[in-house]
Amino acid sequence: MPLYSPPPIPVTTANQLATPQSLLETNRGFSPVANRAWVAGSNGAGHRISNTESPTTVDSDSLSLRYQYVLDHVRRAGFESFDAMVSGYYTSSFSKNSTAECAQKVSRAKRLRSVLRSLHKHSQEWTRWEARGFQEQVVEAAEDIYVAELDRVQRDSGLSMHGTMGKGQSLGELQRLYQNKAPNLWALFTELAGASSPQTEDATVLALTLLHSMKTNPESDIRETIIDLLDRLF
Incomplete structure (x- = not known):
């Protein structure tokens, strides 16, 4: 018995995408159970799933059928995987x-943040094997952001050739420098120091200046840097 060969997806113009319903009409005979699941979810009688909704609030059988339909048509559209489609959607x-393009811009600006937040939240419930790759990439991305910010501070701060801040710079000036040039690092260190502490900002300035000095000039005397910073603080 010959294998079933599904018909091609209808050709669309540059500004017209084939809707799930049009794909359904074209693909009679392909994954009929999944097709019925789409109809149940798209004609108003079914439950629509928001981008922030927990999957546990939806019947697992219905959810499985809906994603079966999506995955089937992702492959039929020529994508290697659902992950490749999502990556391409945000980077193409x-x-x-x-x-x-319009949908991509809106998603980048407004929806992607909630998607990443949801992934981070639910990754705590995955097995270690499942969560490892995602969490490692989050850490790697954060490292890239923080290193880039320190590089920007070094480039724009008027740092001396020996890797130390100018003697005339007050802690207040250093604070403004870090807040403007390294906002993510500043937020990280203030959170680690305890945002409610009255000395949080001073501790953050001291820590960032030490890191900055060591990164710029690894051979610098860290004790001299600490003494200089303490003199400015007191």
Whole structure:
């Protein structure tokens, strides 16, 4: 008995994407159970799943069928995997003013943050094997951001050739420098120091200046840097 060969996806113009319903009409005979699941969820009678909704609030059988439908058509659209489709959606350059480009811009600006927040939250419930890759990439991305910020501080701070801040700079000036040039590092250190402490900002300035000095000039005398900073503090 010959294998079933599904019909091709209908051709669309640059500004027109095939809707799930149009794919359904074209793909009669392909994954009928999943097709029925889409109809149940798209005609108003079914439950729509928001981008922040917990999957546990939806019937697991219904949820499985819906994702089966999506995964089937992702492969039929020529993507290697669902992950490749999502990555391409956020990184590709689409035709100007096309439906895809408009949706991409809105998602990048407004929705991606909540998606990442949801992934981080639910990754705590995954097995260590499942969560390892995601968590490692989060840490790696954070490292890249923090290193780039320190590099920007070094480039824009008027740092001396020996890797130390100018003697005339007060802690207040250093604080403004870090807040403007390294906002993510500043937020990280103030959180670690305890945002409610009255000395949080001073501790953050001291820590960032030490890191900055060591990164710029690894051979510098850290004791001299500490003494200099303490003199400015007191």
